[in-house]
Amino acid sequence: MFEPHITMITLGVADIAASTAFYQRLGFRRSSASNDNVTFFHTNGTVLGLFGRDALAQDAGIEPTAKQGFEAVSLAHNLASPEAVDAAWDFAVECGATPVKRPEKVFWGGYSGYFADPDGHLWELAHNPFAPLDENGHMGLPD
Incomplete structure (x- = not known):
């Protein structure tokens, strides 16, 4: 059965370190489960993840695109x-x-x-x- 619930949102990013720093400036709290390949943030019930854009496409089994915006x-x-x-x-x-x-x-x-x-x-x-x-x-x- 599928229960409508969002536990995590993952954004594909070009530079994990730069995006992590941006979200930390906004006040997001980085989890100790983060590493050089992925960042996880606590967000009051839902997790926000940052993952390399190409790696995210590969994980989903699709071709990455150069599209931005x-x-x-x-x-x-x-x-x-x-x-x-x-x-x-x-x-x-x-x-x-x-x-x-x-x-x-x-x-x-x-x-x-x-x-x-x-x-x-x-x-x-x-x-x-x-x-x-x-x-x-x-x-x-x-x-």
Whole structure:
């Protein structure tokens, strides 16, 4: 049986050491299980992994591509207020993130913006007034 649950997200990166340093500047806590070939970060219930882009493709049994940039996936970090989104976006840019879209009011009634990590992986920072965060910072959705 398949239980819908995400335990780990792995990003294929060009330079593990550089990407590790970037995520550490953002405040991600590196696990001691990390090594020169892979980095693992603790993220409040889900693990974020950084693995060589070509090695990740090889592990999946597909051909690596030279493509960089948007690949129809974004990671999201929801926050409690528009002000928290602005502060997090400014901090990410100070840490070396590439600004993609400055936070603003958006068509669906929330507030969000995007930045990219050193490999072009998109991160959305958002405040969604229709899905409030619980006491653990988890996003609530109606049944």
